[in-house]
Amino acid sequence: MPVRNITSEDAFDNLLVENRVAVIEFYSSTSGSCRAIAPVFDHCSDWEKFHAVSFFRVDAGELPQLSKHRGVTAMPTFQLYVGGDKVDEIKGSNQTALVGLIEAVL
Numbered sequence: 818m819p820v821r822n823i824t825s826e827d828a829f830d831n832l833l834v835e836n837r838v839a840v841i842e843f844y845s846s847t848s849g850s851c852r853a854i855a856p857v858f859d860h861c862s863d864w865e866k867f868h869a870v871s872f873f874r875v876d877a878g879e880l881p882q883l884s885k886h887r888g889v890t891a892m893p894t895f896q897l898y899v900g901g902d903k904v905d906e907i908k909g910s911n912q913t914a915l916v917g918l919i920e921a922v923l
Contacts, residue, residue, distance in 0.1 A: 820862045820872040826883045829875065833901040836871040838922050843875045843884050845892040854893055854910035867919055897922065 823829050823841070832839055842858055844851040862872035877884040877892060887896065891908040897918055898904065905921065907914045 818862055818868070818871065820859055820874055823873050823875045823883075824879070826880065826886075829880075829883055832871070832873055833898055836898075837900060838869055839871045839873060839898045840919055841873045841875060841896045841898065843877045843887070843889040843892065843894040843896070845877055847878075848892045850910040851893045854912065854915065857912050857915060858895075861916065861919055866923065870919055870922070 820842075821832075823832065829841075832841075840861075842851075842855075844855070858872065858874075861867055862870075875883060877889060887903075888906075889896075893910060894906060894908050895915055895918060896903055896906045899922060905918055907918050
């Protein structure tokens with residue numbers, strides 16, 4: 818399933834209700850680290866082994882209040898939600914850590 822962009826706080830709240838397991842990338846379009854990890858995140862969303870996980874992106878520059886409310890202090894930040902609750906988070910563009918974050922819920 819392709820990564821979907823979140824464009825409002827309401828859409829973010831709805832995705833938490835509608836998706837049992839969700840990984841959300843908070844990113845900045847000006848960050849080299851974000852650009853470097855983006856293809857890895859896209860690839861994860863297409864892996865069959867992650868078929869039960871929904872993948873989303875939030876442009877922190879477009880939704881600064883949402884990013885602040887969710888405790889985002891670095892780019893990129895990946896947050897893992899299960900049943901609407903945040904259960905884990907990683908910061909930075911470490912490919913191994915990102916895959917491990919997602920595998921932890923399988």
